Amino acid sequence: MFSNKDEFKLAFLERLERMHGKSFDQTSKQDQFQTLGTMVRESISGQWIQTNEQYRMNQEKQVYYLSIEFLLGRLLKQNLMNLGCLDIVEDGLKDLGIHIEDIDDMEDDAGLGNGGLGRLAACFLDSLASLAYPGHGMGIRYRHGLFEQRIVDGFQVELPEQWLKTGYVWEVRKSDLACNVPFWGTVEVKLEMGKETYRHVDAEYVSAVPHDMPVVGAGNETINTLRLWNAEPTTLRIPGNVLKYKRETEQITEFLYPDDTHDEGKILRLKQQYFLVSASLQTIIKQFLTQHKDIKLLPRYVHIQINDTHPSLAVPELMRLLLDEHSLSWEEAYQITQTTLSYTNHTTLSEALEKWPEDLFQRLLPRIYMIVKECNERFCQELWEKYPGDWSRIERMAIIAHNQIKMAHLAIYGSYRVNGVARLHTEILKHREMREFYEWRPEKFCNQTNGITHRRWLLKANPSLTKLLTEKIGKDFIKEPSALEKLHHFRNDSGVLQSLYDIKKNNKISLSNFYFKTTGQLINPDSIYDVQIKRLHAYKRQLLNVFHIFYLYQQLEENKSLTITPRTFIFGAKASPGYYFAKKVIKLIHSLQRKIQANPRIREMISIVFMENYRVSLAERIIPAADVSEQISTASKEASGTGNMKLMMNGALTIGTLDGANVEIAERVGPENIYLFGLTSEEVMRYDQEGGYVSTDYYHHDSRIKNVMEALQSDFFGHEREQFDMIVDALMSHNDQYFVLRDFSSYVDTQKRLADDFQKDSLQWQQKCLVNIAESGYFSSDRTIDSYANEIWGLTREVRV
Template sequence: MFSDKEQFKELFLRKLEMTYGKSVEETCRRDQFHVLGMMVREYISKDWIESAEKARTSKSKQIYYLSIEFLPGRFLGNNLLNLGITELLKEGLDELGIDLSDIEDIEADAGLGNGGLGRLAACFLDSLASLSLPGHGCGIRYKHGLFEQKFVDGFQVELPEQWLSHGFVWEVRKPDLAEEIPFWGTVESYSDGGRLKFRHIDAVKVLAVPYDVPVVGYQNKTVNTLRLWSAEPALVPWQKDIMKYKRETEAVTEFLYPNDTHDEGKILRLKQQYFLVAATLKSIMGSFRKKYNDIHLFHEKIGLHINDTHPVLAIPELMRILIDEENLTWDDAWNITTKCISYTNHTTLSEALEKWPVRILEPLLPRIYMIIHEINERYCQDLWAAYPGNWNHIEQMAIIAHGEVKMAHLAIAGSFSVNGVAKLHTEILKNREMKNFFDFYPSKFNNKTNGITHRRWLMKANPELCGLITEAIGEEWKSSPEQLELLNPYYNDNSFLGGLRDVKKIKKHQLADRIYKNTGLRVNVDSIFDVQVKRLHAYKRQLLNVFHIMHLYNRMKEDKHYKPYPRTFIFGAKASPGYYYAKKVIKLINSVAEKVNNDRDVNSYIQVVFLENYNVSLAEEIFPATEVSEQISTASKEASGTGNMKFMMNGAVTIGTLDGANVEMEERLGPENIFIFGLNADQVISYLANGGYSPYDYYHGDERIQLICNQLINGFFPNSSEHFETIFDSLLTENDQFFVLRDFASYISTQRQVEEAYQDQASWSQKSLKNIAMSGFFSSDRTVKEYADEIWNIKPL
């Protein structure tokens, strides 16, 4: 189908006419995308079937990666790249008067994730397939993914995301593999041959229908599967209120992260989590039983990886299956479960660790709660043996305490491996956040520094840079990204460094066109492109970035002779719908943008852009054009970050704190190729433990800070002062828990160093080169190999 350009064109035209009953001239871009997508999926199908058959007949271990989020972005361009047919299709379509990039733009982003967690999961799937490893994703097919973001008067407004409104060409619905998932009801005990057994009765059942999506490996004929479960009504003839049941059922997979400030939202989230793990485990157990007779082999042939705490109910659900359905003893079932399940922790923020009220979990999942309760009883007995009489210590480590089920505690107790996602993060877990658990289970804890797929974030997003690299060091880096280090000898090669500058200018022009198209603002392509794109969260400190912009504005207004080097500040971020403070920061960024961009005294030197609805597709345009990467979270708060790696791989230079993976980036780059400022993790932790920080000292001691803080509430932003009192209070009344004012002076000083360094373009290009050359370590291929070898024990098929 795609071996010959003429054959492709003939087949494409014929399919277009047969599908839509009109000539190619009459078809629209959406018609063309749909037909091309169907053709590519058909082309993938042979390898997909063969990969599944190889996995089915092989006796090797399979890994299932359970995640409440996947954020794959668009599939077409990535699939064409991994299949190695992009150029053939591009040339063929060109000859038909069709631009491939126009067709790619038609595809909606599969919005099945929120941010780093879901994007990491998507990168891992790409690496698993590209390394020919037997690993599959298991998630939820949300009808509406993360909301679509609009700005109205500078405020974020959330609209339902309609990514499925025109269908999803890559998925295959498999109703014959549907599973029934029970909620509510009661548990009854009965005797079976003298053995006490339990069954779940009077449950309200929901049908979990799988939709399979192919995950194509890079030019290796491996196609793994992302299985997404959708909730549909089951046959429940006794159900009285059919319409209510239908609404409640469909709600299970309608939205990603329903607002859980009230019980109704909590119940829905908990339903989602159990729905995912129960459907996945039923499906896995069915496949296992067709292949093996001995249930005691389960952990040797199956690995379940839980991505953060959302899928932790896999632990009691696997216990339920092994005890209630496979008739194993508790000890045998626990032995299999704890050898089967591995867990990745993604946070150092204790408030982000999930806890579920018993009053909600017990009635919704009665048998699961019984099992969690029994796990806790036995686990606390082990703790008592280790810490006799130390009730306080046991209470702190218990899975159930104070009417809550602590999901991270359950995850640690019920798994054989607990990993952090950067060296610093893992050390903080071991020495602070989870010290009690590390002391009790030292062998479980390990580090796996995150990575990103260089195929999407360099080869696809930045073909110009990809071509320059390949011309210099050959093709092998595409399969072995660590070979990007072969670029290091070009450090003093003026021709190559000039090529880097040319590529960056091309990507800046492309992003400037996107900014104009989206916002109507013409930005200066000769300015520094300074970018912060990520979730809007207080610890990520978009506020510190905004304060720098306000400082530059104030300084220019006070001193007519002061002219900073031109800089364009670019933001992209969504705030969680219930996150009041984050939404105020969005309003502040937009208010600053309005003030700066409309002031003729300053807008030749600084411009501010906040791009709506930040997503994977937009990110693919932003990262290659960026020159300064803002990674300015409060040290010790960011587990790893992956945006920092995407910027690095595209030659941006980072300004950041020693937080998350920034620490390892600095180790590889050397301090001369990254701009580090602010408190380090030990200093932050010391302040939090011992006190001693007073933001009022910085407010009264630094006129720049005082002016900026006062501008939040003194009418500087017309009609907006009442909106920013929350931010003012967070800094001064609530003691500035993320140390924005403490790090301000260091940040401003370091930003001046950035400005000076940028003006020496030869030296800046060397920094950029060094970032690209040292980014290979941060490929998700390296990360996934470490998981495969050190946790999952799986080998390429």
């Protein structure tokens, strides 16, 4: 991009004045960010075009990753780093009296995702481009994202996430490539030349306008594309009430995950999902046909990955396009569909497997409903032939049953491969959650353990650790993360272990300074930074973490001579707006925080920090500073987790259950370098299937639990006492669905062992950290993407630039 800093400075100053009509000393940090971002985007535009031209000329098979979320984070420094010119730009800006961090802070995190699902999609895009695979993302351009979180008197308050208020420097609007998506109306069936034809009439059309973003590969010349669709009114057919139509159209891309408690919200979410897949598939096929005239060749040159159930309507939409637009027979259309699409499952929770009311679905998407219904009838007929007389099995496996359309069943039926995202998760899918589908088509199922891009979560987030690694093991790990294993050679090197300690300490000081700057409160950098940062959900068990803190508080309050290793418990999480239990946990965290702060002696040993408005850029500050990684979900409930991988890669030690990818982390680092506790997945599943768990038994027989629960039901929190009735009811009246009380004792004992280890032998602790860093390369998304490419998509490394 620039050969030296002087060339950069000249170009930057000239462009800054030309863009904003101001002299340099009058420009703001926002002006400077917009200028630099525009320069980066424009400088890669030629290579972006060339990448797409190369794919076209080479007739390479291309992969399209359909996801309702892409949690990108900030892109300025990431793009500069991948382009190899971060140091030049940083030095040039420094000469001008500008700190690149100040400019970087001007970039809002793109409001395009919520949690691990969206962050995984972002990591995959980075790896696809960095490995030079022809792979692109397709998503929705939400104008407000999920929400901006504020904490007021301990309660979560949701504000609109205004991430587009100053525009978005990385996107290019391409209105000439817009396409129309139909809703409502009816289907007109005609018999023409002995063949039925279908025409969607009286539809309400919405224009899907693409906004393309470059996805910059690291150390190569590959620039892939993330295409985000924006919903806009169209003049194709103007309904009677124009203002109502305009408002309803714009709502489609207004917010991520609208509340679907009522029919209006269900309609909006279903609109979002069909809008995404219809616009994407129309475009994919149109682009395919510019190179290949035979639609039957589609699976040879295109593969589409459905990320979770949200884009499952890709199955009937691809069928619709093949049947109605290209006049294929049902058998031909289905063969193409189920060899072009693959489905990634991200959950073992039945409530997360989407279902839609049949009547609502039929009204909103009449032609799609007809195709889904035909899929269901043919599927049930196939099952009848395979399992004659087994009506119960057919009922359970049906795509439509009891007036509900089951999206996961639809995705499995219409996909080439179905994958879980950790080895344990895939086994649970095969032998419990989707056992009957696995018995029906075992060859469909495979595992692809998740990964994270080390370029963001190590190189960008933790430059001091990256520098140490480069000095000790060379630069190979930047291209091949598995080379981090070379770090094992330094396991007994006291100098390296001391350097790891110093790096962590400086990162902790940096986070403490940031927190003080933003809140006016201090964090003790000599304490254990115990971190739980993830979506607020009952199965992730932030509540178990809080109960442990509560227990420590009570111990210190009861025994005035007791001291413990100072510990700072750091939380970061958003609770979904309608998830009242999760919101009560946030309130409990803050109420306990206030009690601790009011006690001068106890606050010297334990403190709680809740990082407001948790997001990618905040995670990049927290993760390098973490000593302890809380991965304490109920075993068998977390599909994989990726926060565990990010924290591990930065030298935090995991305290966790044998759940999701924790199992594979434990296997790689060994039992002495991870802190495991609690029920196994087999034990949890046995309780779920056979019963036998009585939460009140633990209340009556463990005084520690009883003391915490009684405090919740007493005047301990004063006038806030009734705020926590929902939590008490969930644990006692509703029998503690996620086994918080059952795992409490094991968790507390393991936390004690962890704190003792941290306190008594710093070098031994650093040895454990080193082993975790050394083994983290396996969990790179580069490894995951290679596996998808070879086992599902039919791509090989030979396609790399």
